[in-house]
Amino acid sequence: MALLRRKSKAEPCISLVPLLVTTVTTPPAELHVVRTAIEEAGYTIIGTPYDAVDLAEDRERFAGLLRAHGLRPPAWAMAESGADAIRVANEIGYPVLIRPSYVLGGRSMRVCYTDEAVAQVPVHGRVLVDRFLENAVEVDVDALCDGTETYIAAIMQHVEEAGVHSGDSACVLPAPGLSPAQTEEIQRTVRILGRSLGVVGLLNVQLALTGDGEVYVIEANPRASRTVPFVSKATGVQLVAAACRISAGATIRELGLPPERPPRQWSVKAAVLPFARFPGSDPVLGPEMRSTGEVMASAADLPTAFAKAERAAGRALPRSGSVFLSIRPAEKMASVPIAATLLGLGFKLLATHGTAETLAAAGLEVEPVRKLSEAVDDEPTVVDLIRRGRCDLVINTPEGQNARSDGYAIREAALSRRVPCITTMSGAAAAVHAIANARAEEAKSLQERIDAETRTA
Ligand SMILES: Nc1ncnc2c1ncn2[C@@H]1O[C@H](COP(=O)(O)OP(=O)(O)O)[C@@H](O)[C@H]1O
Numbered sequence: 001m002a003l004l005r006r007k008s009k010a011e012p013c014i015s016l017v018p019l020l021v022t023t024v025t026t027p028p029a030e031l032h033v034v035r036t037a038i039e040e041a042g043y044t045i046i047g048t049p050y051d052a053v054d055l056a057e058d059r060e061r062f063a064g065l066l067r068a069h070g071l072r073p074p075a076w077a078m079a080e081s082g083a084d085a086i087r088v089a090n091e092i093g094y095p096v097l098i099r100p101s102y103v104l105g106g107r108s109m110r111v112c113y114t115d116e117a118v119a120q121v122p123v124h125g126r127v128l129v130d131r132f133l134e135n136a137v138e139v140d141v142d143a144l145c146d147g148t149e150t151y152i153a154a155i156m157q158h159v160e161e162a163g164v165h166s167g168d169s170a171c172v173l174p175a176p177g178l179s180p181a182q183t184e185e186i187q188r189t190v191r192i193l194g195r196s197l198g199v200v201g202l203l204n205v206q207l208a209l210t211g212d213g214e215v216y217v218i219e220a221n222p223r224a225s226r227t228v229p230f231v232s233k234a235t236g237v238q239l240v241a242a243a244c245r246i247s248a249g250a251t252i253r254e255l256g257l258p259p260e261r262p263p264r265q266w267s268v269k270a271a272v273l274p275f276a277r278f279p280g281s282d283p284v285l286g287p288e289m290r291s292t293g294e295v296m297a298s299a300a301d302l303p304t305a306f307a308k309a310e311r312a313a314g315r316a317l318p319r320s321g322s323v324f325l326s327i328r329p330a331e332k333m334a335s336v337p338i339a340a341t342l343l344g345l346g347f348k349l350l351a352t353h354g355t356a357e358t359l360a361a362a363g364l365e366v367e368p369v370r371k372l373s374e375a376v377d378d379e380p381t382v383v384d385l386i387r388r389g390r391c392d393l394v395i396n397t398p399e400g401q402n403a404r405s406d407g408y409a410i411r412e413a414a415l416s417r418r419v420p421c422i423t424t425m426s427g428a429a430a431a432v433h434a435i436a437n438a439r440a441e442e443a444k445s446l447q448e449r450i451d452a453e454t455r456t457a
């Protein structure tokens with residue numbers, strides 16, 4: 001979509017025109033053709049200038065802009081061929097994330113830990129190689145900018161770590177895990193980006209916060225993001241209306257927006273994932289976006305909002321029954337407190353042998369179950385148990401995405417039986433916290449929530 005203003009008329013006529021190209025997925029040369037055609041027809045594009053999209057999307061130009069302002073992207077370089085990608089990956093250091101430029105939804109993105117993995121990535125033309133930030137907290141920011149001043153509408157924290165596409169991860173508003181210093185650094189970064197990109201309208205910025213306290217800019221999108229409706233409903237600030245007025249010439253000050261502050265109520269956006277409709281698909285989350293929709297829920301506390309959002313997304317969390325755990329080696333220890341909480345809540349624990357050993361060594365009562373590849377006559381495997389309805393929740397953090405792996409068979413069984421299946425430790429921690437603490441809540445309309453949110457304290 002583009003907002004166009006007719007040049008020749010004294011009274012400007014503004015039209016909203018759906019363009020057949022999207023700015024993000026279209027290379028600059030083709031965009032230039034569209035822009036020229038629009039101008040020759042007697043219109044100008046109003047709002048964020050066309051060049052801001054190229055500045056944000058062209059990695060070399062964007063990195064230059066970040067450098068000029070002392071901001072940091074994850075270490076990166078371009079590669080021209082498969083062999084070059086391996087050389088670059090070794091220079092940057094593993095793990096790396098490889099992707100083509102000008103893509104949307106994380107399409108064709110691959111996380112690689114070894115030369116062999118990089119060698120399997122098809123390289124057509126130039127690809128971007130990024131240092132993949134492990135265990136980083138991902139943050140999404142939606143803001144308005146009038147070319148000079150930036151209004152930060154929301155800082156959202158993803159439930160799953162960076163590496164799960166922002167379209168697939170659950171996200172929480174206000175961000176529960178940010179220190180005041182991190183919040184300040186995020187705000188400073190977004191204001192610099194708004195001004196230096198020259199955004200006139202909406203701006204979305206994605207950032208990753210690593211354990212050592214660094215704030216990295218993953219990307220800036222000088223346009224409306226998918227979180228805009230979520231933020232508008234959670235905060236009561238109509239971002240689209242405000243952005244249209246800014247595009248038409250109003251300043252942030254003239255809009256009289258409420259003060260920037262985290263909302264009082266908790267809101268959670270959860271992805272609606274289509275796996276159940278595609279028999280044989282693997283519900284593992286990664287940098288390639290797979291969601292087909294999203295839901296939101298708000299409540300007075302985070303666990304209640306999270307439980308409501310999961311229920312609305314079709315993955316209602318169980319309150320009792322059996323939980324099956326199969327955790328990759330690097331995360332086995334981290335699964336102990338989660339399993340202990342579940343046991344304390346009265347759940348029965350089932351686990352594959354390796355996971356069961358870790359949990360039993362920590363003093364937890366757990367029943368080991370055979371994987372499909374360990375099947376012996378008569379004894380049910382985990383897949384049999386899931387199919388027979390003996391599991392109410394599956395927590396499986398996969399080692400890789402091998403379609404023949406046991407993990408795949410477990411996740412596939414959970415999907416076909418419609419058992420909620422969680423594939424990240426962060427997602428599992430949020431779910432267990434919600435199971436333990438969600439409260440029955442009085443139903444409220446969105447209007448009642450927004451009234452409560454915007455009422456001045
Ligand atoms: N360097 C990185 N380290 C870790 N995760 C990353 C990195 N870059 C991107 N990601 C993950 O991949 C997802 C998609 O990348 P992004 O640059 O936002 O592309 P898109 O244009 O598809 O939104 C992000 O939401 C984030 O979870």
Ligand SMILES: [Mg+2]
Pocket residue numbers: 166206219
């Ligand atoms: Mg993104």
